[in-house]
């Protein structure tokens with residue numbers, strides 16, 4: 599079972615047994631999307647002509663909106679026809695690109711810790727996985743020089759994702775330059791996963807790897823409206839960049855799914871074309887939550903860096919506690935759900951991930967319970 603499905607089932611069981619649970623383990627916005635996006639879905643869904651199969655490749659309007667968003671937001675020029683592909687949320691794209699690109703016996707380079715679908719996609723394709731450890735001392739960036747020549751030679755795909763889930767780290771453009779150069783040298787498809795690009799704090803702006811000159815030759819980037827526009831349950835994302843990879847992904851997808859509900863594509867088009875200034879207040883609220891959580895966890899001896907982006911605090915438990923042990927203690931004694939870092943790969947062991955996608959009042963209550971915990 600998918601690791602987070604198992605965790606959710608456990609928390610629901612404890613809630614049914616009477617534990618007052620505050621979930622800080624889920625990586626999704628607590629707030630609904632802005633009303634203008636819902637209004638568009640409402641209006642379009644009343645059109646009797648919009649309920650049939652929508653076609654496989656996405657509407658021309660959504661593809662154009664994706665290209666325009668990339669131009670405006672990242673200064674990246676994309677051909678909407680051949681270099682953009684709407685997805686049913688980015689997760690299916692992460693898994694399907696592995697099926698599209700990897701043969702049994704191929705190799706994928708996957709960050710550890712990392713979002714579980716990177717490695718599961720490779721495994722579903724029958725490929726092997728090589729983990730690049732992300733460590734605090736290297737700013738949670740993979741050490742590309744440390745990848746053995748034999749691995750680089752066999753690899754056909756490499757994942758990077760910044761702002762990072764779960765570590766909260768961000769990547770400088772210089773890292774993206776190195777990653778593009780590495781992938782070009784070894785003929786690897788660089789897959790960048792960028793769902794937290796628009797959840798940023800303190801003036802930080804997350805770049806796209808596609809802004810590196812020449813990146814498109816080797817790069818496919820995944821993005822999503824789940825976190826940026828609070829559309830997690832609507833399932834709408836995108837793959838953009840290398841046209842050969844876009845085509846390969848569409849070939850798999852057209853055999854697996856039948857496109858995104860048209861009114862959702864229309865609403866996503868409006869969302870991407872709209873003035874994003876509403877995100878300023880949203881991000882400010884996340885920043886307040888971030889600071890509130892950091893103050894509380896540090897006061898009980900946990901160690902955490904201050905993330906500039908994303909929805910997560912990645913923290914070491916107080917001295918003497920393992921990650922599973924501490925997450926369990928917090929859950930059973932306070933009802934507050936964290937995720938033990940073990941879920942994100944071997945290098946996640948020892949950490950817990952705390953999500954900021956919970957109402958501020960509930961986070962305040964959760965932190966009050968945490969700081970009262972007997973350690």
Ligand SMILES: Cc1ncc(COP(=O)(O)O)c(C=O)c1O
Pocket residue numbers: 625686687688689690713759763791793821822823824830834835
């Ligand atoms: C790093 C990362 N990639 C991809 C996803 C999938 O997002 P979606 O499928 O909703 O677009 C998530 C969701 O939590 C994520 O954290």
